[in-house]
Amino acid sequence: MIRFTYLLVSLMACSSCSETPLEVAGHPVELTNETFEEITEMATGLTTPWGLTILPDGSALISSRTTAQIHRVPSSGGTPELVGIVPDVSFSAEGGLLGLETSPTFESDSSIYAYVSFSPSNRVVKIRISNNFCSLEVTDTVLQGIVSRDRHHGGRVKIGPDGNLWISTGDAFQGDLAQDLNSLSGKILRIGLDGSIPEGNMNGSPIYSYGHRNVQGLAFGPDGLLYASEFGHRAWDELNLIQRGKNYGWPQTEGINGNTGERPLEVFRTNECSPSGMAYASGSLWMAGLHGQRLYQIPVDNGSISGPIVSHLFQQYGRIRSVEVAQDGALWIITSNTDGTSAAFGGVSPGIDDDKLIRIVIR
Numbered sequence: 001m002i003r004f005t006y007l008l009v010s011l012m013a014c015s016s017c018s019e020t021p022l023e024v025a026g027h028p029v030e031l032t033n034e035t036f037e038e039i040t041e042m043a044t045g046l047t048t049p050w051g052l053t054i055l056p057d058g059s060a061l062i063s064s065r066t067t068a069q070i071h072r073v074p075s076s077g078g079t080p081e082l083v084g085i086v087p088d089v090s091f092s093a094e095g096g097l098l099g100l101e102t103s104p105t106f107e108s109d110s111s112i113y114a115y116v117s118f119s120p121s122n123r124v125v126k127i128r129i130s131n132n133f134c135s136l137e138v139t140d141t142v143l144q145g146i147v148s149r150d151r152h153h154g155g156r157v158k159i160g161p162d163g164n165l166w167i168s169t170g171d172a173f174q175g176d177l178a179q180d181l182n183s184l185s186g187k188i189l190r191i192g193l194d195g196s197i198p199e200g201n202m203n204g205s206p207i208y209s210y211g212h213r214n215v216q217g218l219a220f221g222p223d224g225l226l227y228a229s230e231f232g233h234r235a236w237d238e239l240n241l242i243q244r245g246k247n248y249g250w251p252q253t254e255g256i257n258g259n260t261g262e263r264p265l266e267v268f269r270t271n272e273c274s275p276s277g278m279a280y281a282s283g284s285l286w287m288a289g290l291h292g293q294r295l296y297q298i299p300v301d302n303g304s305i306s307g308p309i310v311s312h313l314f315q316q317y318g319r320i321r322s323v324e325v326a327q328d329g330a331l332w333i334i335t336s337n338t339d340g341t342s343a344a345f346g347g348v349s350p351g352i353d354d355d356k357l358i359r360i361v362i363r
Contacts, residue, residue: 029309035297036312038361042077042332044353049334050155051100051114052277052322052357056107060324060332060357061129063114065096065339070114072133073357080357083129084136090119095148098155103193104163111139113165113193115155122146122153124167124191142195143206147172147185152231156277158218160226164190164198166208168215168228175251178211186212186250188228188242202245211248211261217278217323219285225303227265229275229287236267237275239287241303265305266298277322279331282362286331288320293348295320295333317356318348331360 042060051063058075061083068089071080089097095117103111103126110129116122123144128137142165146154152170160166171178171186178186181203189206192198201208217229226242236255240248240262249261256267268275274291280300287296294314299307313320321336334357337350 029311035310035363036360037363038359040077040359041353041356042359043073043080043357044355046071046080046334046338046355046357048096048339049336049355049357050096050098050321051157052324052332052334053100053102053112054324054326054332055102056327058327061100061102061112062334062357063097063100065098066091068097070097070100070127070136077357077359081133083133086114086116086125086127086136087138088116088118090117090148092117092148092150094151095122095153098153099157099168101157101159101165104159113142113157113159115153115157115167117148117153117155118144119148122148122169124157124165126193140195142193143167143184143189143191145184147174147177147183149173152214154212154215156216156218158220159193160190160220161224162198163193165193166190166218166226167206168212168218170214171212171250175213178213178250179247179252181205181207181210186210188212188215188218188226200244208244209242209246209248211246211250211253213250213254216276217287219278219280221280221285221300221303223302227278227280227285227300229278231274232267232270234270236264237270237273238264239266239268239275239285239298240264265300265303266309268292268296276320276336277324277333279323279325281325281329281331286323288323288333290319290321290336293318293320295323317358318351318354326359329362331362333358333360 048066050065070083098115126140149172154169156168167189177183190208214231230238252260276288285298295312297310318337337354
């Protein structure tokens, strides 16, 4: 485990400062690392990590997209310990075992939720973890019927402040599905933890919003508002404020190109971002960048961007896949460099210790 501590001096003279300024729609972007007090590599040698969730004891569970394995890393860091292999997972260019989320009653039911690629359709399952973290068992399928293709699975699962399970799905590389209200693809979904349909969804279905291309990041602010990060095609990635029943425009509109659907809070050039996981902490959204190889800090307040956007860790750890907030307020992130250059736009060659689980203390 390697520990780095950032001093109070400015780190603006890093490699990122020689880059062309980032292009966003309407908010300035700063390039710095000085927001962080301490960065610790908690675990190394992970294989194609995708999902990340923090358990009540402070340890982390990590999914491997291409092996369907779940590993546990102790709260103090160390060698990842195999918990088990999730059965009946289908692998593809972007599919496999994806997002994880801890049950709010984990201490009594030892359960997590997982987004699983499968044929003929993707699904969300409930998994019980053994008390000694040495085995697992799928106990329920809470949602199925999400179209499965080679790419664009979405895959993030989050339990919201309303106690429901929120799920992001991709358009399965078939853009028209995002506008099809008879399809669960290209949507943000909301269901009860038992798979039931809560009041307030669209047409008594799991659908909460539609017109999405490939959402991989979901984060709730302290006011309960939901933000989503979304892959664009060739022009603009998006950060959206999600509202019930709203259309977010895809495939007719991409970012600020087009005039259908809700306008994004912000857009980012696809070669500077490719956003995946996202979390909220210390007044900001923290958004992982894959092709962008950075961690974005986006201050938000009451559904609006409230300050300059900051780019952190540019090219220091490669692609960043997931971001979570631990009980002490620290950020935990996982890198995504062992996924292969063909798996996603902007692939990089893995380093000797990739992939990594990293803990970041915010000042």
